[in-house]
Amino acid sequence: MSSFARRQALLGLGALGGLALLAPLLLANPYSSRLAQLLFLNVLLASAWNLVGGFAGQISFGNASLFGVGAYATSMLWLAGFHPVLTMPAAAVLAALYGVIWGWPCLRLRGPYFAIATIGVAEATRIVANHIEAAGGASGLTLPLEQDLGPVLLYALGAVLAVASVLVSAAVRRSRLGLGLIALREDAQAAAASGVNVARQQVTVFAITAALTGLAGSYYAVFTLYIVPEKVFGFDLSISLVLMVLVGGIGTVMGPVLGAGIYLFLEQFVLASLADIHLAAFGALLIFIILLEPRGAAPRVAQFVRLIRRRFG
């Protein structure tokens, strides 16, 4: 085991231990356990988005299409009699497959062209899902309430998924794949001239993004027990991921984690009273961030941590 792998394993176990210690606090009432579930969901989604959006620089507004595939895979298999946790690998694989199917052609585009293509794919997916009667059509699917996994298991499941997504992100950043992605993000032609297979690197990372996003959809279905196309394939969801990562710090490992937390906080506590205009408020926040701190919160937080360490370490 390399020293990096050992350190990551320790950090991962540490994070899980910390979350286990926090569990009694977060599981105190149904609202706080729901907040924890949403936080884990956001971390997973934002880390997954950042792999392709941050490292490869390909901004996707279509991740809801992958989330929805994961949510529907788990729901339909669950309704067919499989244990929900056992459906999760299937959700990941199906979402990865769907991601590769549309990512392969779309990732040949770069920048705004890719972004626009992802909107098209995701919206088309949503509309089609609304018309598949076998999957409940526009009214969606209701899952067996009596088989609810319960708050403790859902908390543990979410914690593992969220921590795993951050470790995957750190591993990708360190790997040959991650180096190739940053190179092609900075200059695709120069990367290709240095031997980087630009198309393959992007599709590979997109498959990982899609698998993790599918897992997120699966987890969402398992804790909400009710899914509809307008929600799980919705454009709002895709947008919220972009916001989280931009707020937290695009292209960094911890940025999506920070952004996921900040987003949840704003959504739950600050903007709850604003109801329908919350997206407009987020839009304003985004403009504010891009103008004042285009690299997001992560660099500032890292600076702060270094300062603390120097003072006390």
Place this chain on the structure above:
Amino acid sequence: MSGPAAVSALVEARGVVKRFGGLTAVHRLDLTLWDGEILGLIGPNGAGKTTLFNLLSGQFAPDSGEILLEGREIQRLPSHRICRLGLARTFQVPRPFLALTVSESVLVGAQFGRRVAGTSASETADGCIALTRLEPRRSAPVHSLNLAERKRLDLARALATRPRVLLVDEVAAGLNPTEVRETVGILREVHAAGIGIIYVEHVMEAVMDISHRVHVLDHGATIAIGTPDEVTRDPAVIEAYLGRSAGS
């Protein structure tokens, strides 16, 4: 074309044509780089030198003609495949990966370039950083490098792919005389390591100094091939650069 019969061609272009709309940038061009050779490639602005590099390295596909690398046709292959077969290039205006450090940038070439058994990617990268005198800057972020350093970084990144053939595009342009001499010295070391070089350059003292042969282009076609001495005396070359004298 001269060249000892026993020596094989590293790169061979045969009847290569490239048009951009109505403009023919490269017109039925034949060009050979022999094994162990430094071939200078010169010509006035717009002669087609950089276009030829883009064709050889797979950035564009030619409209017709063949390009062979060690006897293998490469004209339809994508850039990264050509790189992995052993042809690397630098860019006229350096194209650094600004978010990376010097050593990470060079590692991109070492990890994705041609596979050579026996040496690790990081050893290769270290060797290339040393060769291009970037040792003191190895941990520096690329955006902090000056022009001369960025040119050497382009060179290091290309060398890290372990090429058989290196295309060098105006690596001396914009440098001061000391930096030009240093760069020429680096190219000599690259050549001594057994890498064939095609060298596009406007800085004549650099290209004439180290080229074994010089291939002169004008309007996308060959106007002269020969030793540096031969081409500088060639009336067609003088005319291409300076125009026809009034009396003749």
